[in-house]
Amino acid sequence: MNDHALLTIIVLLATAVFLVGLARSLRLPAIFSYLLTGIILGPHALAVVPDLAATRHLAAFGVVFLMFSIGLEFSLPQLLSMRNLVFGLGSLQVVLTTLLFLGAAALMGIPWRSGMILGGILAMSSTAMVVRALADKMELQTRHGRVAISILLFQDLAVVPLLILIPAMAGNPANLPHALALAALKALLVLLVLFFIGKPIMRPWFHFVAARKSTELFMLNVLLVTLGLAWITEQAGLSLALGAFVAGMLISETAYRYQVEADIAPFRDVLLGLFFITIGMLVDIPNLWADLSWVLGILLLLLLAKGTLVFLLTRLFHFETGVALRSAIVLAQAGEFGFVLLALANQYQILPGEVLQPVLGAMLLSMLLAPVLVDRNGWLAKQMVGSYRRNRQRDLGSIRDAAPASAHVILCGYGRVGQSVARLLDEEGIAFVALDLDPVRVRQAQTAGESIFYGDASRRDVLTAAGIRNASAMVITYADTQASQRVLSIAKELRPDLPVIVRAHDDSQLARLEAAGADEVVPEVTEGALMLASQTLLLLGFPMSHVLRRLRRVRQERYQFFRGAFWGSSEPGEDRDSPRLASIPLGETAYAIKHSLRELNLAAFGVQIVAVRRHGIRGREPAPETILQQGDVVVLFGPPQALTVAETRLLAGDLPEALAV
Template identity: 75%
Template sequence: MQDHGLLTIILLLATGVLLVGFLRYLRLPAVFAYLLTGIILGPHALAVVPDLARTRQLATFGVVFLMFSIGLEFSLAQFLSMRRLVFGMGLAQVVLTSLLFVGIALLIPLPWKTGVILGGILAMSSTAMVVRALAEKMEMQTRHGRIAVSVLLFQDLAVVPLLILIPALAGSTANLLQDLAMAGLKATLVLLVLLVIGRPVIRPWFQLVANRKSTELFMLNVLLVTLGLAWVTEQAGLSLALGAFVAGMLISETAYRYQVEADIAPFRDILLGLFFVTIGMLVDLPVWWANMGWVLAVLAMILLLKGFLVWGLSRLFGFEPGVALRSAIVLAQAGEFGFVLLALANQYQLLPPRVLQPVLGGMLFSMMLAPILVERNGWLARTLVESYRQHRDQQLAEIRAANFQAHVVLCGYGRVGQSVGRVLEEEGIPFIALDLDPVRVRQAQSAGESIFYGDASRRDVLQAVGIFSAQAVVITYANVTSSQRVLSIIKELRPDLPVIVRAHDDSQLERLEAAGADEVVPEVTEGALMLASQTLLLIGFPVSTVLRRVRRFRQERYQFFRGAFWGGSEPGEDQNSARLASIALGETAFALHLSLRELNLTRFGVAVVAVRRHGIRGRDPSPDTVLTPGDVLVLFGTPAALTRAELYVLEGNTVQEAAAG
């Protein structure tokens, strides 16, 4: 097909939007949508998007910004604090996995260069997928979580020398050692020059740019530094990604790290999505089908051999079999950087198609299985490892031995949980806390705190802490999904037990209340309430008046504070969450001269929070309030419900039937 630039972009965007939306609905990573887009529209399927060199060149900038992000997150202090696992287990995992696949390649047989490249590619695991899944399950601070994060940190770092190695392997065998030595020397010299010169320059330069107080100038400066250093390393015969990594490292030491990370996120995500589209364009489905045996063999090697290596290293580093198995399950998949290295090797024609397609298929299938395996890693460990199950039983026995009665159960013992515990202790109320951070549990136990290592989303753990004899449960998690999971189990075991749940803001109230929370305490709302009360005190209001107001606001379940007016976008917020909206009634509005009772807007799923008339805002208006021209209705509900209610208020019967549907 002839390449029509704009039409090609529109087709890519349309397919990407549909697939990303569908896969997000299935709770699958967006990377699968980009890969599917490339497969469907690529030269081996519909051939709508030709595999053009300029498309691949643009996609490489996604890798540039990905490496820049890794550089931003590179923290020498973090590496040193976890050095035993990062530089011990992480280094061993990458080296041994690479050597294992080199040996397999030589047995097939394949050229040793191909084996080295495959070893580096398949040694990588998915940082984005694993970290996100562990965070959602609150397993980041568990022992297997710390192992996984440490190994992933070293893998990210190992990409840098691999980006140097692959172009060197494309040279002649006779000069390979010389080429590798020269590449290593150039990389060392370039890095030293950039770090020595850049370190004292980058901080004052960014300060100078930031002082201009121009968002556009700051963003242009970030792009200049990133692409400029990438160009320098490319001119030195190295990769663009290496220069971007150095740029990220330099900026990570400044006070502008987080602002830079937020600014480059749109560029990175869009271009990285395009990169994965080009990876999908490499997929040749007929070749996959013809070589399905090899595809499944590669999948088995990634899951089993790589997993076995991680298990063995975990055991070697002193972890018990269950923790070792959980670490192996979490890390047994291919990763994003594996695709980066695969694309680079394909660019230098180092992987023949008979090798490329099965490897690509095995990597993709392993990433498709990864969310399921990570989600079920604990269940698999308890099922397959008897000693781990016995260890869990022993932990439960220790918890049961506490034998609390009429106590409070604290789910999560971070700063919020500890503060609640201090208050309960001061009042002489017994409590038992559950937490998944082994370091925190050990330190708190040594200080005499009533805390145990345990997952509150498991029935047997909740039963062990005496859920049937408890007075109340307090859930202090920051993650709403985790709180909902615990709530569902508590209400199943003991529906009458009062449960108080922490929330970030009032947009999460309905979700948590629907899950069974008796009280939800939004941090933002409580913060606003305290700020308001302190303001009233400082401007002269009597303490009794302020306390009475605060008490009334809380008794009315934060109704005055619930909801907020949203702007054009709210970063990090659920776009379907409830919010406030105002509707001005003009001379032709259908709702004029009707009472709120007659309007009955509750059938649309919205609540009338206030009516503003002649500049005066009346909260919680009476259902008998009759609306007049110029009134402003303040409503609370989801975007869809607010849209239906607004159409009815303004146009009435002409859209009433459609709105009700």
């Protein structure tokens, strides 16, 4: 390698590292940094990397590994469960968007082949950007989130036939029908061979390689399978990316899917970054500036036409106006697969240069706007549609009207776990308000007369409407820990002293949920193990009383609240002097403020300090040196009389003689 080539690589890496670091600090996707690197160092600017063809072959492997990752994530059960939205709404969006831009291209005198490929390119939205942004906002399970994911799934699948279509359309127009038929036949034959031969071989082969217990060998095998199948499809006159997609699908059905995904990620990200650098090198800044009006016009057409089409189709599938509008805002931008198809179209010279540059510029600008559009989709929908605001106020009003005046439980999530909790509460005569984001489930449960409403429990206005100020407890039944943390943070901000019980999968989530403010975390794995153990003991002949005592002992050690209950929970006939829990909020006049727990010496009154909650965060078994502050909530455990004395000590300081223990 000559010195000039080495220096070029160093400059390329240095620029990419600096710009990616800057993008991360600004919370922007890394794709912008790679595109900007290509623009700055490309042949149309500083010309540090003048030979674009020399980097194209290496960058093509970035697309190979991207399609491989999509193949790994391909889930037939997931597609079948969402088939109406994926194959109905998703297919209509891709087909109609392609036809829409084909018509626009025809009006501008662009050949129909170029117009069709252009429509396919602009029909794509950014899967990576939208999914990540919706996940950060915890909107993946909302109605507009499910609509967006369904359309994105079909877009990812639609890339495969487009990768076949572009090379076929690059030949002689007179031979186009023959070329398309031949390409489809070759694709069908190759896929059948790969699936019928590769599928029975892939699982035992990976098992054989994994049994050698060599990380290096396992990684080499992944590269061999990925690049080998990509080479086979290329030799068949198809694309490298198609073979990589098939390789991912084959490996996704083995037990090594997640290991492969983790191993391939560094290669994919680096090579995909190089691919986007080559896309940036296509940008001709002087030409773009000269055609700025065309760039902005195409950008406006892309956002408005594509967004309007998604809106109308979503309404056609009987979604509300607000959901349709939020889906349209989320999906209006161009996507990374659009760049993949654009690069392939440029390679086969299907798009004229005077079309390529304005389209490329508009796609880049749309992706710059995408993070803002996705992040603010709810706010934009509210500003644009008055009916959306009215519907939301109506929903909040219905929750507010139905919420009991006080002493009720708020159930967040009404799946199988939430419904089981609701039945027990109902049998005990305890009022509750359930919130859920599944419209079908809400409608069915409301028809059955249950106290459930459509609402996002991570929103302040929804929790306020549900009566959080007067509630006696909250139960969060979500399987998603991040969603539970979000609800916890809002709930504790609105009501720091509210007892909150949270469902978790296992103890690995315990610390995060307690740090977010959970009073108790109930792990499914622990409870399942307890029930398995208890049934085993019963079958071994242990008496029921012994098993129940054992369960109670384990739960007392595991759950703080099994050591008692909050005041007022005793049933008729129960010993009213039995120990229980009490939460004591410290107002601005409380004596205990600025005093340590050691100084207060509450143990002398016969109570135990279970926890101190501060700013919504619950600290278990606080140290004696802990200094109490205004707004703290002290959780105590002890007999009723001792709790009364301790509360007086915390709030007033000096004890009247009548209250002395």
